Amino acid sequence: GAVVSQHPSWVICKSGTSVKIECRSLDFQATTMFWYRQFPKQSLMLMATSNEGSKATYEQGVEKDKFLINHASLTLSTLTVTSAHPEDSSFYICSAPTSGRVTDTQYFGPGTRLTVL
Amino acid sequence: GIQVEQSPPDLILQEGANSTLRCNFSDSVNNLQWFHQNPWGQLINLFYIPSGTKQNGRLSATTVATERYSLLYISSSQTTDSGVYFCAVATSGTYKYIFGTGTRLKVLA
Numbered sequence: 001g002a003v004v005s006q007h008p009s010w011v012i013c014k015s016g017t018s019v020k021i022e023c024r025s026l027d028f029q030a031t032t033m034f035w036y037r038q039f040p041k042q043s044l045m046l047m048a049t050s051n052e053g054s055k056a057t058y059e060q061g062v063e064k065d066k067f068l069i070n071h072a073s074l075t076l077s078t079l080t081v082t083s084a085h086p087e088d089s090s091f092y093i094c095s096a097p098t099s100g101r102v103t104d105t106q107y108f109g110p111g112t113r114l115t116v117l
Numbered sequence: 118g119i120q121v122e123q124s125p126p127d128l129i130l131q132e133g134a135n136s137t138l139r140c141n142f143s144d145s146v147n148n149l150q151w152f153h154q155n156p157w158g159q160l161i162n163l164f165y166i167p168s169g170t171k172q173n174g175r176l177s178a179t180t181v182a183t184e185r186y187s188l189l190y191i192s193s194s195q196t197t198d199s200g201v202y203f204c205a206v207a208t209s210g211t212y213k214y215i216f217g218t219g220t221r222l223k224v225l226a
Binding site: 032034036038043044045046049091093095097104105106107108110111113 | 148158205212
Protein backbone atom coordinates (compact mmCIF):
# COMPACT_ATOMS: atom_id res chain seq x y z
CA GLY A 1 0.00 0.00 0.00
CA ALA A 2 0.85 3.65 -0.22
CA VAL A 3 3.10 5.19 2.42
CA VAL A 4 2.61 8.42 4.32
CA SER A 5 5.30 9.57 6.74
CA GLN A 6 5.30 12.19 9.48
CA HIS A 7 8.13 14.00 11.17
CA PRO A 8 8.81 14.26 14.01
CA SER A 9 7.28 11.24 15.70
CA TRP A 10 7.13 13.09 18.97
CA VAL A 11 8.03 16.55 20.17
CA ILE A 12 8.17 18.29 23.53
CA CYS A 13 8.19 22.06 23.59
CA LYS A 14 7.77 24.93 26.00
CA SER A 15 4.61 26.93 26.19
CA GLY A 16 4.64 29.86 23.78
CA THR A 17 6.90 28.29 21.17
CA SER A 18 5.89 27.13 17.69
CA VAL A 19 6.17 23.59 16.40
CA LYS A 20 6.18 22.39 12.79
CA ILE A 21 4.96 18.92 11.82
CA GLU A 22 5.62 17.50 8.35
CA CYS A 23 3.47 15.05 6.43
CA ARG A 24 4.90 13.43 3.30
CA SER A 25 3.46 11.08 0.73
CA LEU A 26 6.43 8.89 -0.15
CA ASP A 27 5.33 6.99 -3.22
CA PHE A 28 2.45 9.00 -4.64
CA GLN A 29 1.41 12.57 -5.22
CA ALA A 30 -1.28 14.08 -3.06
CA THR A 31 -3.05 17.26 -4.09
CA THR A 32 -5.11 16.96 -0.94
CA MET A 33 -4.08 15.93 2.55
CA PHE A 34 -5.96 15.98 5.81
CA TRP A 35 -4.94 16.78 9.36
CA TYR A 36 -6.57 15.16 12.38
CA ARG A 37 -6.14 15.55 16.12
CA GLN A 38 -6.70 12.86 18.70
CA PHE A 39 -6.87 13.39 22.46
CA PRO A 40 -6.19 10.46 24.80
CA LYS A 41 -8.85 7.75 24.66
CA GLN A 42 -10.87 9.72 22.13
CA SER A 43 -11.60 9.43 18.45
CA LEU A 44 -9.90 11.35 15.66
CA MET A 45 -11.25 14.78 14.86
CA LEU A 46 -10.70 16.34 11.44
CA MET A 47 -8.99 19.71 11.76
CA ALA A 48 -8.42 20.87 8.22
CA THR A 49 -8.04 19.98 4.56
CA SER A 50 -4.69 20.87 3.05
CA ASN A 51 -4.80 21.78 -0.64
CA GLU A 52 -1.69 21.91 -2.81
CA GLY A 53 -1.14 25.42 -4.11
CA SER A 54 -4.05 27.00 -2.29
CA LYS A 55 -5.29 27.85 1.18
CA ALA A 56 -6.28 25.18 3.60
CA THR A 57 -9.90 24.83 4.65
CA TYR A 58 -10.53 24.48 8.36
CA GLU A 59 -13.28 22.69 10.22
CA GLN A 60 -15.60 24.67 12.42
CA GLY A 61 -13.99 25.56 15.72
CA VAL A 62 -10.39 25.15 14.55
CA GLU A 63 -8.35 28.36 14.81
CA LYS A 64 -6.64 28.89 11.47
CA ASP A 65 -4.22 31.44 12.92
CA LYS A 66 -3.09 28.94 15.50
CA PHE A 67 -2.79 25.92 13.22
CA LEU A 68 -1.02 27.10 10.08
CA ILE A 69 -1.08 24.68 7.16
CA ASN A 70 1.13 24.89 4.10
CA HIS A 71 0.90 22.45 1.19
CA ALA A 72 3.82 23.63 -0.88
CA SER A 73 4.31 20.57 -3.06
CA LEU A 74 2.47 17.47 -4.21
CA THR A 75 4.21 15.37 -1.58
CA LEU A 76 4.48 17.64 1.46
CA SER A 77 2.06 19.34 3.82
CA THR A 78 3.13 21.04 7.04
CA LEU A 79 1.15 21.89 10.15
CA THR A 80 2.60 24.58 12.40
CA VAL A 81 1.17 24.94 15.88
CA THR A 82 1.88 28.56 16.78
CA SER A 83 2.32 29.82 20.32
CA ALA A 84 1.64 26.36 21.66
CA HIS A 85 -0.04 25.91 25.03
CA PRO A 86 -0.52 22.81 27.18
CA GLU A 87 -4.08 22.35 25.86
CA ASP A 88 -2.57 21.86 22.37
CA SER A 89 -0.87 18.69 23.58
CA SER A 90 -2.32 15.94 21.45
CA PHE A 91 -1.64 13.30 18.81
CA TYR A 92 -1.65 14.81 15.32
CA ILE A 93 -2.21 12.54 12.31
CA CYS A 94 -2.25 13.31 8.60
CA SER A 95 -3.79 11.36 5.75
CA ALA A 96 -3.95 11.42 1.98
CA PRO A 97 -5.99 9.69 -0.71
CA THR A 98 -3.85 8.05 -3.36
CA SER A 99 -5.81 9.26 -6.35
CA GLY A 100 -8.00 12.11 -7.47
CA ARG A 101 -11.13 10.00 -7.08
CA VAL A 102 -13.28 10.56 -4.05
CA THR A 103 -13.94 6.83 -3.93
CA ASP A 104 -10.48 5.70 -2.93
CA THR A 105 -8.61 4.41 0.06
CA GLN A 106 -6.94 6.94 2.32
CA TYR A 107 -3.61 6.25 3.94
CA PHE A 108 -2.61 7.64 7.28
CA GLY A 109 0.72 8.73 8.66
CA PRO A 110 2.10 7.27 11.90
CA GLY A 111 1.22 10.39 13.86
CA THR A 112 3.11 13.02 15.86
CA ARG A 113 2.74 13.20 19.61
CA LEU A 114 3.01 16.81 20.82
CA THR A 115 3.55 17.64 24.47
CA VAL A 116 3.56 21.28 25.50
CA LEU A 117 5.05 22.00 28.91
CA GLY B 118 -23.38 16.66 10.15
CA ILE B 119 -23.18 12.91 9.89
CA GLN B 120 -23.00 10.93 13.13
CA VAL B 121 -20.97 7.74 13.37
CA GLU B 122 -21.53 5.47 16.34
CA GLN B 123 -19.68 2.27 17.11
CA SER B 124 -20.61 -0.55 19.43
CA PRO B 125 -19.64 -1.93 21.77
CA PRO B 126 -17.36 0.78 23.17
CA ASP B 127 -15.27 -1.78 25.04
CA LEU B 128 -14.81 -5.49 24.52
CA ILE B 129 -12.74 -8.06 26.38
CA LEU B 130 -12.24 -11.47 24.79
CA GLN B 131 -10.42 -14.64 25.58
CA GLU B 132 -7.90 -15.63 22.92
CA GLY B 133 -9.59 -17.74 20.26
CA ALA B 134 -13.01 -16.15 20.61
CA ASN B 135 -14.94 -14.50 17.79
CA SER B 136 -16.43 -11.00 17.84
CA THR B 137 -18.53 -8.59 15.81
CA LEU B 138 -18.01 -4.85 15.88
CA ARG B 139 -20.67 -2.53 14.55
CA CYS B 140 -20.57 0.90 12.92
CA ASN B 141 -23.81 2.87 12.44
CA PHE B 142 -23.91 6.08 10.43
CA SER B 143 -26.69 8.61 10.09
CA ASP B 144 -26.45 9.55 6.41
CA SER B 145 -25.52 8.12 3.01
CA VAL B 146 -21.79 7.60 2.52
CA ASN B 147 -19.48 7.23 -0.44
CA ASN B 148 -16.52 5.85 1.44
CA LEU B 149 -16.09 3.68 4.49
CA GLN B 150 -12.91 2.28 5.94
CA TRP B 151 -12.13 0.17 8.98
CA PHE B 152 -8.91 0.77 10.87
CA HIS B 153 -7.03 -0.81 13.72
CA GLN B 154 -5.09 1.66 15.85
CA ASN B 155 -2.16 -0.08 17.48
CA PRO B 156 -0.74 0.84 20.91
CA TRP B 157 1.71 3.28 19.26
CA GLY B 158 -1.12 5.17 17.58
CA GLN B 159 -0.57 3.99 14.01
CA LEU B 160 -3.76 3.51 12.03
CA ILE B 161 -3.66 0.28 10.08
CA ASN B 162 -5.98 0.02 7.09
CA LEU B 163 -8.15 -3.06 7.41
CA PHE B 164 -10.81 -2.63 4.77
CA TYR B 165 -12.05 -0.10 2.27
CA ILE B 166 -15.67 -1.16 2.08
CA PRO B 167 -18.35 1.36 1.09
CA SER B 168 -20.61 -1.59 0.28
CA GLY B 169 -20.58 -5.37 0.08
CA THR B 170 -18.47 -7.93 1.85
CA LYS B 171 -14.73 -8.48 2.00
CA GLN B 172 -12.50 -10.96 3.77
CA ASN B 173 -8.84 -10.89 4.69
CA GLY B 174 -7.63 -13.84 6.71
CA ARG B 175 -9.35 -13.88 10.10
CA LEU B 176 -11.05 -10.57 9.44
CA SER B 177 -14.08 -9.84 7.33
CA ALA B 178 -16.34 -6.86 6.89
CA THR B 179 -19.80 -6.20 5.54
CA THR B 180 -21.39 -2.86 4.74
CA VAL B 181 -25.10 -2.50 4.10
CA ALA B 182 -25.16 1.03 2.76
CA THR B 183 -28.93 1.20 2.35
CA GLU B 184 -29.37 0.43 6.06
CA ARG B 185 -26.43 2.61 7.10
CA TYR B 186 -24.29 0.17 8.99
CA SER B 187 -21.11 -1.81 8.68
CA LEU B 188 -19.86 -4.84 10.60
CA LEU B 189 -16.33 -6.02 11.27
CA TYR B 190 -15.89 -9.67 12.17
CA ILE B 191 -12.84 -10.95 13.98
CA SER B 192 -12.50 -14.71 14.21
CA SER B 193 -10.12 -16.74 16.37
CA SER B 194 -8.91 -13.57 18.08
CA GLN B 195 -5.26 -13.21 19.10
CA THR B 196 -3.61 -10.96 21.66
CA THR B 197 -2.14 -8.93 18.82
CA ASP B 198 -5.67 -7.97 17.80
CA SER B 199 -5.87 -5.78 20.91
CA GLY B 200 -6.21 -2.06 20.28
CA VAL B 201 -8.86 0.35 19.13
CA TYR B 202 -10.95 -0.26 16.02
CA PHE B 203 -12.38 2.70 14.16
CA CYS B 204 -14.68 3.01 11.22
CA ALA B 205 -14.51 6.21 9.21
CA VAL B 206 -16.96 7.46 6.61
CA ALA B 207 -17.04 10.13 3.97
CA THR B 208 -20.21 11.55 2.51
CA SER B 209 -20.99 12.24 -1.11
CA GLY B 210 -18.38 14.14 -3.08
CA THR B 211 -15.79 14.49 -0.35
CA TYR B 212 -12.72 12.76 0.99
CA LYS B 213 -13.32 14.18 4.45
CA TYR B 214 -13.47 11.27 6.84
CA ILE B 215 -15.58 11.40 9.96
CA PHE B 216 -14.38 8.85 12.47
CA GLY B 217 -16.60 6.73 14.62
CA THR B 218 -16.45 6.60 18.39
CA GLY B 219 -14.23 3.50 18.35
CA THR B 220 -14.29 0.06 19.96
CA ARG B 221 -11.50 -0.70 22.42
CA LEU B 222 -10.67 -4.41 22.21
CA LYS B 223 -8.56 -6.36 24.66
CA VAL B 224 -7.76 -10.00 23.95
CA LEU B 225 -6.54 -12.00 26.92
CA ALA B 226 -4.08 -14.89 26.61
